Amino acid sequence: MKPARRLTLIAAGAVLAGCAQTANAPSTLTVDRARVGATPAGADAAAYFDIRAGGDDRLTGAVTDAAARASLHEMRDADGGGIMTQVDAVDLPAGIEVRFEPFGDHVMLEDLERDLRPGDNVTITLSFADHASIDVEATVVALVDLAEENR
Numbered sequence: 751m752k753p754a755r756r757l758t759l760i761a762a763g764a765v766l767a768g769c770a771q772t773a774n775a776p777s778t779l780t781v782d783r784a785r786v787g788a789t790p791a792g793a794d795a796a797a798y799f800d801i802r803a804g805g806d807d808r809l810t811g812a813v814t815d816a817a818a819r820a821s822l823h824e825m826r827d828a829d830g831g832g833i834m835t836q837v838d839a840v841d842l843p844a845g846i847e848v849r850f851e852p853f854g855d856h857v858m859l860e861d862l863e864r865d866l867r868p869g870d871n872v873t874i875t876l877s878f879a880d881h882a883s884i885d886v887e888a889t890v891v892a893l894v895d896l897a898e899e900n901r
């Protein structure tokens with residue numbers, strides 16, 4: 751490919767990316783009911799919340815200073831129940847409330863740096879394909895209370 755043609759393609763790509771952002775603006779995104787199960791240091795805790803994106807978006811990652819790592823987990827059907835599987839992103843269709851909840855999708859806080867006790871708060875930074883990152887304050891709740899949510 752000749753250099754001149756390659757430059758033209760790069761420029762076209764930049765224009766397309768610009769259009770996509772303009773079409774979504776102003777992009778709104780809300781996160782509600784953030785909570786995480788009480789879990790001892792060194793173990794993994796699941797975090798849950800409701801997300802509503804104003805335009806099509808994707809949740810692409812999470813970090814927290816309460817754990818060594820955080821990853822996105824989906825529940826997939828398997829023999830004898832569900833199995834959790836790490837995924838790169840979770841789709842957030844425009845205007846739809848996407849619920850991360852017990853026995854469903856969640857953010858896994860892996861290898862906790864400290865005990866998470868009921869009433870504590872954990873800051874989780876969520877990142878998205880389009881929207882700017884959001885800091886979420888998740889409340890630590892007893893596991894028994896999480897288990898009762900779906901009853």
Ligand SMILES: [Cu+2]
Nearest residue numbers: 823834856858
């Ligand atoms: Cu998990």
